[in-house]
Amino acid sequence: xxxxxxxxxxxxxxxxxxxxxxxxxxxxxxxxxxxxxxxxxxxxxxxxxxxxxxxxxxxxxxxxxxxxxxxxxxxxxxxxxxxxxxxxxxxxxxxxxxxxxxxxxxxxxxxxxx
Amino acid sequence: xxxxxxxxxxxxxxxxxxxxxxxxxxxxxxxxxxxxxxxxxxxxxxxxxxxxxxxxxxxxxxxxxxxxxxxxxxxxxxxxxxxxxxxxxxxxxxxxxxxxxxxxxxxxxxxxxxx
Numbered sequence: 001x002x003x004x005x006x007x008x009x010x011x012x013x014x015x016x017x018x019x020x021x022x023x024x025x026x027x028x029x030x031x032x033x034x035x036x037x038x039x040x041x042x043x044x045x046x047x048x049x050x051x052x053x054x055x056x057x058x059x060x061x062x063x064x065x066x067x068x069x070x071x072x073x074x075x076x077x078x079x080x081x082x083x084x085x086x087x088x089x090x091x092x093x094x095x096x097x098x099x100x101x102x103x104x105x106x107x108x109x110x111x112x113x114x
Numbered sequence: 115x116x117x118x119x120x121x122x123x124x125x126x127x128x129x130x131x132x133x134x135x136x137x138x139x140x141x142x143x144x145x146x147x148x149x150x151x152x153x154x155x156x157x158x159x160x161x162x163x164x165x166x167x168x169x170x171x172x173x174x175x176x177x178x179x180x181x182x183x184x185x186x187x188x189x190x191x192x193x194x195x196x197x198x199x200x201x202x203x204x205x206x207x208x209x210x211x212x213x214x215x216x217x218x219x220x221x222x223x224x225x226x227x228x229x
Contacts, residue, residue: 032214032215034217036220041222042222042223043118043204043220043221043222043223044157044204044206044220045220046217046218046219049215049217051215052215090156090157092156094214094215094216095214096212096213096214097170098169098170098212099162099164099169099170099212100145100147100162100170100208100212100213100214100216100218101147101159101162101170101172102147102149102157102159102218103159104156104157104158105156106154106155106156107154107155107156
């Protein structure tokens with residue numbers, strides 16, 4: 001069964017520092033991978049997704065992620081954190097068994113200090 | 115373009131009652147998925163509707179049921195509420211009938227509290 005592991009339930013960075021949020025997946029077939037962000041009391045917003053092609057994917061708000069098949073990873077990065085990046089981040093793998101089911105990790109809360 | 119909307123925002127019910135949550139999909143989208151997000155957890159897939167029919171279901175009991183209407187809006191019904199049903203319920207719409215590469219656009223959710 002496909003699954004997603006997000007290492008670190010909380011990550012703290014200073015404003016201007018590098019953001020690195022980790023995501024590892026298990027999949028018996030080529031995966032489709034997504035990163036979503038959730039701000040307090042809101043739904044999920046897509047940051048970026050990997051389907052096929054270029055393994056370095058650029059998303060909104062300066063975020064990017066690299067699909068590494070050999071490491072079964074899809075880590076999310078941003079060169080310089082901003083206070084507005086403080087939120088919960090979810091990695092998800094998409095299953096296609098006649099319908100699309102997103103399987104989410106448990107999330108990582110990003111804290112940004114001044 | 116109007117995004118995904120959900121109603122109500124918050125709901126309080128007692129154990130054993132029934133509840134209906136509503137979702138309006140984004141314009142041009144024909145597929146709606148429902149997720150349950152317990153506190154401190156990632157969303158869990160409940161089911162998906164495509165062109166008014168359920169085309170996929172997660173590991174939820176039959177007391178979780180749904181509908182999709184001709185305008186592609188959707189309802190989630192939960193019967194015989196249990197305390198563990200307390201969660202944020204998220205609706206997501208997409209345009210490609212449930213293809214694995216599709217993007218799901220999420221609404222703000224309905225916070226259900228069961229007492």
